[in-house]
Amino acid sequence: MRAPSLRPFRARVAGAYRWLGAHGLVAGSSGNVSLRVGETILITPTGIPWERLRDREIVALDLEGRVRGRGFPSSEWRLHLAIYRARPEVRAVVHTHSPYATAVACFFPALPILHDEGRILFGEEIPRAEPAPPGTWELAQSAVRALGQGSAVLLAQHGPVCVGANLRQALLLAEKAEETARLFLLAQVGDPPSLGGVVGLDSAAATERNSR
Numbered sequence: 001m002r003a004p005s006l007r008p009f010r011a012r013v014a015g016a017y018r019w020l021g022a023h024g025l026v027a028g029s030s031g032n033v034s035l036r037v038g039e040t041i042l043i044t045p046t047g048i049p050w051e052r053l054r055d056r057e058i059v060a061l062d063l064e065g066r067v068r069g070r071g072f073p074s075s076e077w078r079l080h081l082a083i084y085r086a087r088p089e090v091r092a093v094v095h096t097h098s099p100y101a102t103a104v105a106c107f108f109p110a111l112p113i114l115h116d117e118g119r120i121l122f123g124e125e126i127p128r129a130e131p132a133p134p135g136t137w138e139l140a141q142s143a144v145r146a147l148g149q150g151s152a153v154l155l156a157q158h159g160p161v162c163v164g165a166n167l168r169q170a171l172l173l174a175e176k177a178e179e180t181a182r183l184f185l186l187a188q189v190g191d192p193p194s195l196g197g198v199v200g201l202d203s204a205a206a207t208e209r210n211s212r
């Protein structure tokens with residue numbers, strides 16, 4: 001049986017990356033998107049800003065990380081590959097440096113989920129992986145360990161990674177992770193009355209409560 005053309009899938013990956021840029025979740029050529037199609041991983045290239053990315057520049061890798069055809073994959077290709085190897089049901093991976101989620105990844109051991117909608121998507125928290133240098137197998141393995149069977153993980157001092165059964169789901173999670181991080185950081189300046197506290201500026205107490 002002939003393998004299906006990758007062209008429409010390349011268009012989806014490029015479209016997803018441009019969508020992230022247009023929604024302020026990636027800037028320039030930061031972050032990366034991939035999609036698994038059978039035994040092929042389609043991933044955004046390295047160093048091409050989102051607004052200039054063309055569909056044909058999406059890079060194809062096999063499951064060993066070898067480039068099929070032309071182009072240079074995102075420097076985080078190991079991260080994507082490690083997740084697909086560990087989680088066969090995952091079909092799409094979205095990694096961004098979105099500002100609020102990255103801020104949480106710099107200063108907190110996890111992102112606690114404060115609101116009901118977030119809990120449906122992420123559970124009680126988005127865990128943070130042990131720090132490791134960008135682009136390394138060490139980072140890829142650390143992310144896989146912390147991700148477990150979850151839908152998202154924070155790379156310490158770096159940014160969030162979201163996984164889904166399809167690109168639409170992974171994009172939604174990337175957007176929601178950012179919204180959730182924003183909410184969490186806003187909540188640091190107060191003590192929501194509904195949680196039994198008194199409105200105030202005791203961020204240490206809020207942090208302690210939220211990180212339980």
Ligand SMILES: [Zn+2]
Nearest residue numbers: 031096158159
């Ligand atoms: Zn990154």
